[in-house]
Amino acid sequence: MAAILKFLTTIVAINFFLNPLFGKDIKEIRATVKGNLYKIILYLERPLRYKPRLFSDLGRHILVLKLRNKETFFKDFYSVSIISEKDCVIFFFKNPKLELKRTKVFLNKESVIVSVPITKRKASKYVIVIDAGHGGKDPGATYFGVREKDINFSVARKLFKLLSKDPRFEVYLTRKGDYFVSLADRQLFTTKVKADLFISIHTNADPKTSKRRGVSFYILSDRGLEEKLRDLMKNSKERRKFINLFPKPDRALLRETIKGMLLYNQLGGERFALTLRNLWCKYLSKYIPCGGIYKRAFAVLKTPGVPSVLIELGFMTNRRDLKLLTSQKFQERVAEVIYRAVRLFFQ
């Protein structure tokens, strides 16, 4: 039964990415490059009677177009991901060569064109944040004399080395040694460096049975999304750490923007988790069995606007898993598979 459920989850998710459900007003979206302009064209069901307004948070590479729309959808292009909420369409730009501050919006009869100039600046990089779970006074799980924080950090560092050698990526670790970093500081750091992807590395344990084995993947749950949305809507000081739209939007638009940013964590995270899980099943399941993708309200998965995934590499309470997890050679293999997933994710 569990296997069937996992299979269904995978299929549903893939379909969702291939066939986004557009809202009533938008029937299709295309992105094209014409000369030195990057154009996103939203084809409408019927002509608009109002001019859609544009809001921006340039620090976060986000534009928000106030445009009435009835359903949520997600569409991913090479340089931009688009999520719609009830009354707006949110653009997440992943190509730093696009000059967002010179964006213009044109209204045609049955389309809205968002036109962004492309600069001749040297291509910037995708920003990846690697988060080694626990650290310092917080050892995580401890079994057979092994501390979780050490496994997590060792794998994180190997992944850091692989990604750093690749000129397409700018890579950061949330901790560079064995010291304590709070969950809130990990989120703030991820926001500050304008991450395009957040990968948290942990190791599992089941005190009740030594038989349990396997890797598992976690993405933001709906409950986690609602919690973060509620927290940020309540606390403006906290909110400003994650989003600053200009001009100042009304509360309803602000709420929908933050919701869209959190959906982006969830959907982008799901896409990365699917990619990573496929590679693990193919290359590593003969060592540590392949597990499922689960939704959780973990704090580190809640950074608005950053696709986020947490991996539990295997069970420290199982001797076979633990032996592999403490082997440098196996850790190298894990880092290699995550690195390949990152490359595929940004392809």
Ligand SMILES: [Zn+2]
């Ligand atoms: Zn942990």
